[in-house]
Amino acid sequence: MKKKLTYIFLLAGFGVNAQQDMVLTNYGENLFVFNPAFTGAERYTHFMAANRLQHLQMKNAPITNILSCNSSISGISSSAGGYIFQDQVGIYNHMGINGSYAYKIENATNGNTLAFGLGVTAENYRLDYNKAELIDKNDPLILQGSQGDWGFNSSFGISWFSEKTKVGISATNLIPVQLDFGAGNVFSYARHYYFLFNQTVELGEASNLGIYTLMSYTQQKPFQAEAHLLYNIYRFSIGAGYRKGDAALLFFGVNIFDELYLNYAYDVTLNALKAGTYGSSEIMLTYKFYYNPAFKKEKPKYNWIRKVPKNSSL
Numbered sequence: 469m470k471k472k473l474t475y476i477f478l479l480a481g482f483g484v485n486a487q488q489d490m491v492l493t494n495y496g497e498n499l500f501v502f503n504p505a506f507t508g509a510e511r512y513t514h515f516m517a518a519n520r521l522q523h524l525q526m527k528n529a530p531i532t533n534i535l536s537c538n539s540s541i542s543g544i545s546s547s548a549g550g551y552i553f554q555d556q557v558g559i560y561n562h563m564g565i566n567g568s569y570a571y572k573i574e575n576a577t578n579g580n581t582l583a584f585g586l587g588v589t590a591e592n593y594r595l596d597y598n599k600a601e602l603i604d605k606n607d608p609l610i611l612q613g614s615q616g617d618w619g620f621n622s623s624f625g626i627s628w629f630s631e632k633t634k635v636g637i638s639a640t641n642l643i644p645v646q647l648d649f650g651a652g653n654v655f656s657y658a659r660h661y662y663f664l665f666n667q668t669v670e671l672g673e674a675s676n677l678g679i680y681t682l683m684s685y686t687q688q689k690p691f692q693a694e695a696h697l698l699y700n701i702y703r704f705s706i707g708a709g710y711r712k713g714d715a716a717l718l719f720f721g722v723n724i725f726d727e728l729y730l731n732y733a734y735d736v737t738l739n740a741l742k743a744g745t746y747g748s749s750e751i752m753l754t755y756k757f758y759y760n761p762a763f764k765k766e767k768p769k770y771n772w773i774r775k776v777p778k779n780s781s782l
Contacts, residue, residue, distance in 0.1 A: 488686070489640055489660050490532050490555055492520065493717055493733035494752045496680045496698070500538050500549055500568055502662045503625035503638035504585030507570040508547020512727075513539035513757040523737070524746040528558035538568065545572045547583075564591035570627075580630045585638075587623040592616060593647050619645035621657070627664075634666040661685045675701040680709070705731070714739050715748070727756045 492498065498516055499506035516536045523529035531554075538549025547570040554563040570585040594616030625638030640660045647655045665681040678698035685691055696709020696717050705721035715735035722730050735748035 488657055488688075489684075490534065490553060491522070491530075492518065492532070492534075493711075493735060493748070493750050494518065494719070494731050495664075495682055496666060496678065497731055497752060497754055498534075498536060498551075499634065499636070499664060499666070500570075500585070500587075501534070501536065501551060502640070502682070503627055503636040503664055504568040504587035504623055505570050505583040505625035505627035505636055505638065506629070506634070506664075507538045507549045507568045507583075507585050508540035508572075509570075509581075509583070509627070509629055509634065510756075511540065511758070513537065514549075515755040515757070516752060517754075518750065518752040520748065520750040522735075522748040523741060523744075524749060526741070526745045529745070530555070530557045532556075540572075545574065546570065547572065559596050561594045561596065562591065564589050568623075578630070580628065583627045583629070585623075585625045585627070587625075587640075589621045589623070591619050591621060591645070593619065617647050619643075619647070619657075621645055625662075632668040632670075634664065636662075636664045638662045638664075658686045658688050675699070678707070711735070727758070729754045729756070 490501065492501065495502060498514075498518075499509065514537065516534070518532075518534050520532040521529070522531070534551055534553040536549065536551030538547065540547045548568065550565065550567040552563075552565045554561070556562070566587055566589040568585060568587040570583045572581050572583045574581045620643060621640070622642045623638060623640040624642060625636055627634065627636035629635070638661070640662070641657045642659060644659075645657045647657070661684065663681075663683040665679075667679040669677045669679065671677055676699075678700065679695075680698065681693070681695045683691070683693045692712060692714075694709060694711035694714075694717070696707050696719065698705055698707035698719055698721075700721075703723035705719065707717075707719035709717035709719070711717060715737050718734045718736065720732045724730055731752040731754065733750040733752075735750075737745050737747050
């Protein structure tokens, strides 16, 4: 019975303390994952693939994979997008598919846009007890095999953005999903609230500074905040930031060719886990397809600076 109780406490601890929404250090490249009102906020179709390895060296540490796409719909005030994801922590595996929609109200006079977004997600939650490390695998009170459950969830957000500024608030996990992992072990996903802010400051003909802030609140973890600065020059980007009570953040990016970009982030662990981990690594590959040739001429206004001095070989 003691082993049974230990297992229940393990699951309970997972339900209360573990991350429930995905963690992305390079969230500035994929704002609509946290707020559907940012779906299609840029004037290009945005494809992204990312892999995040948390707490390197630590056994059964979180692994996140995501593949996404979002775009404005030409000719109407709507945007659409979606992503598929896998979030795995030890014996727990969370995967699903999302669809997001945003309705935009554009002010032609000043270029500002107010948007309302809705996201719907179909998710599968699964615990593979075969991967659990047990003292006595023959204990009949220990669950065997794999137990899982399906659920549907939604998110809602409001955003305001212009050429150089983005502000948004959102809520995810709006539906109180009940997860049944067998033997009476039922847990709920908590609602998450987000505030996002991004400001771009022009520094010269071929450089700018991006200021990014993300704040979140849940009942399990009342308040979380992080911020970073990203310096863009020609085809390169470097930056640094801080996640409250967790990690120092380092960034590097490069425009590989045409519209293909590589972004890398490394989290230097500062909390109690630092003795057993090398930190967290996140790599992201993005492709920005300018569906309207007229928008291609405006690229220097967005994220990456493409103006290169005449004598430069870049």
